[in-house]
Amino acid sequence: MIDAARFEALSVSDRDLAPEECAALARSAAELIDTAALDREGEGSFELLWRTDHSEAWLNTWWDPRDTGFHDHGGSCVGVHVLEGHVRNEPLVVGGPRRITEYRAGESFSFPGTGIHRMEHEPGAVTIHVYSPPIRAIGHYELVGGELRRHSGPPSEASPPSPTLSAVLADEP
Numbered sequence: 001m002i003d004a005a006r007f008e009a010l011s012v013s014d015r016d017l018a019p020e021e022c023a024a025l026a027r028s029a030a031e032l033i034d035t036a037a038l039d040r041e042g043e044g045s046f047e048l049l050w051r052t053d054h055s056e057a058w059l060n061t062w063w064d065p066r067d068t069g070f071h072d073h074g075g076s077c078v079g080v081h082v083l084e085g086h087v088r089n090e091p092l093v094v095g096g097p098r099r100i101t102e103y104r105a106g107e108s109f110s111f112p113g114t115g116i117h118r119m120e121h122e123p124g125a126v127t128i129h130v131y132s133p134p135i136r137a138i139g140h141y142e143l144v145g146g147e148l149r150r151h152s153g154p155p156s157e158a159s160p161p162s163p164t165l166s167a168v169l170a171d172e173p
């Protein structure tokens with residue numbers, strides 16, 4: 001299903017990409033995906049489309065709900081394109097109302113490498129995520145005794161939900 005040569009051609013670059021460029025690349029990569037051929041068994045999965053010196057891309061399919069928790073990408077920016085279903089993106093906001101934006105099939109967004117965010121994938125969401133530079137580590141955030149803690153995880157590991165932090169934000173007036 002994955003045509004590696006076509007993704008490789010798409011990903012050629014001699015420099016790291018800006019967030020908007022990652023989103024544009026995710027849109028272009030989406031045109032190479034035959035969603036009718038996706039395996040729709042199980043909870044869903046993430047599949048690496050490419051990894052070069054300057055970017056990496058993942059095809060995410062979530063048949064069950066998926067909450068990424070608040071996390072950073074270790075300095076890598078991201079562009080996300082939605083192929084099917086819908087997702088919500090939430091930057092970590094302190095001292096103000098939550099900023100949750102929903103994106104539906106055909107829409108894309110980007111997020112800076114310096115940011116901390118959380119994504120909710122509704123069941124049936126199919127997305128492409130392009131990161132630049134390739135992710136070296138993911139930082140996971142959660143409140144422990146009221147203090148914000150970060151722990152680092154490998155890029156291959158799905159980020160866990162951060163229920164305590166999310167609950168506190170939900171309590172903000």
Ligand SMILES: [Fe+2]
Pocket residue numbers: 068071072073078117119
């Ligand atoms: Fe992310």
